[in-house]
Amino acid sequence: DAKTTQPNSMESNEEEPVHLPCNHSTISGTDYIHWYRQLPSQGPEYVIHGLTSNVNNRMASLAIAEDRKSSTLILHRATLRDAAVYYCILRGITGGTSYGKLTFGQGTILTVHP
Amino acid sequence: DARVTQTPRHKVTEMGQEVTMRCQPILGHNTVFWYRQTMMQGLELLAYFRNRAPLDDSGMPKDRFSAEMPDATLATLKIQPSEPRDSAVYFCASGLERRGNNEQFFGPGTRLTVL
Numbered sequence: 001d002a003k004t005t006q007p008n009s010m011e012s013n014e015e016e017p018v019h020l021p022c023n024h025s026t027i028s029g030t031d032y033i034h035w036y037r038q039l040p041s042q043g044p045e046y047v048i049h050g051l052t053s054n055v056n057n058r059m060a061s062l063a064i065a066e067d068r069k070s071s072t073l074i075l076h077r078a079t080l081r082d083a084a085v086y087y088c089i090l091r092g093i094t095g096g097t098s099y100g101k102l103t104f105g106q107g108t109i110l111t112v113h114p
Numbered sequence: 115d116a117r118v119t120q121t122p123r124h125k126v127t128e129m130g131q132e133v134t135m136r137c138q139p140i141l142g143h144n145t146v147f148w149y150r151q152t153m154m155q156g157l158e159l160l161a162y163f164r165n166r167a168p169l170d171d172s173g174m175p176k177d178r179f180s181a182e183m184p185d186a187t188l189a190t191l192k193i194q195p196s197e198p199r200d201s202a203v204y205f206c207a208s209g210l211e212r213r214g215n216n217e218q219f220f221g222p223g224t225r226l227t228v229l
Contacts, residue, residue, distance in 0.1 A: 036218075043118075043205045043220030044157070087157075091216065101170065102218060104149075104157035 004088045009109040012078045020073040020108055022088030027068050032091045034102065035062065035073050037084040044087065044104070047073065083112045116140045118221035120206050126227045132194040135224045138187055139208030146189045147207040147218060148174075148181055157205075163189065164211060196228045 005023040012018040024033065035047040048055055048062045050071070055062040061074040075082055087107040119138045127133055139146050148160040161171040161181040171181060178200075180192045193200055203225050207218040 043207070043223055044218075045220065046217040049217075101159060101162060102147075102216075103159070106156055 004090060004105055006086070006088050006105065006108045008106065009111065011111045011113065012075075013113050014080060015077050018075040018078045018082070018110065018112075020075075020086050020088075020110065021070065022072070023070045024088070024090055025069045027090055028092070030092055033062065033064060033068075033071050034089045034091055035060070036087045036089065036102070036104075038087070038107070039081075039084045047086070049091075078110075078112045080112050080114060083110055085109050116219075118206055118208050118219050120204075120221040120224050122224060123222060124225045124227075126229065127196055128229050129197055130195045131228075132192065133196045133200075133226060133228075135191045135204055135206075135226070137189040137191070137206030137208075137221060139189060139206070140219055141187070143208035143210050143219070145209045145211045145216070145218075146183060147209075148189070148191050149205040149207065149220075150202045151205065151223075152202045160191070160204075193226075196226075198228045201226055201228050 032049050032051050034049040036044040037047050038044040048057050048060050050062045050064055063072045085107040087104050089102050091102060118140055121136045144165050146163040149157050150160055151157045158173055160174040162169045163183050166183040178193055183189045203223045205220050205223045207220045209216050209218040
């Protein structure tokens with residue numbers, strides 16, 4: 001599986017934007033970029049995913065570099081409820097037994113200050 | 115609001131005992147995953163089912179762990195015999211596998227403590 005690299009931790013103030021980076025220099029042309037987050041004492045939850053173009057949804061935006069070797073998850077206005085571990089994960093689109101697998105790394109611990 | 119449910123939420127047992135964890139995936143989902151989370155190892159995939167068939171259980175210790183889907187509404191993860199190193203939070207997730215996205219919906223987890 002192609003690897004991702006994320007900072008161990010980041011801090012933000014409430015109501016400010018947060019940019020969470022992810023490096024994936026060995027990404028293949030068929031890998032999707034997925035972001036999940038895990039709130040304290042909960043299971044992970046899906047945030048957003050993309051392939052080549054930038055993506056927006058109600059939770060966040062995903063900015064993907066032109067060469068796809070890095071991406072940034074953007075929380076436009078951080079709230080205290082956004083404090084979580086954020087995971088950047090690559091997932092292939094080819095079939096077979098590994099198609100649906102998500103391999104979680106250590107993620108980025110986001111702390112949001114009031 | 116469809117959710118993945120897991121039982122029990124907490125389990126304390128003694129070394130050597132059998133432990134069974136249950137998961138009810140979201141109705142209509144065709145994939146089920148079992149993960150284990152510890153402080154040291156993070157989130158690890160143990161087993162993966164598609165249409166109730168086991169696809170990948172390479173992350174699971176075969177001698178003591180077993181995962182099954184008796185029917186589409188139930189997935190089980192069994193540990194026999196349990197050991198203290200099995201203490202962890204076990205998450206079940208389900209999803210509808212399709213090209214481009216395979217969003218996984220996670221349950222609340224079973225926190226297992228083996229004494």
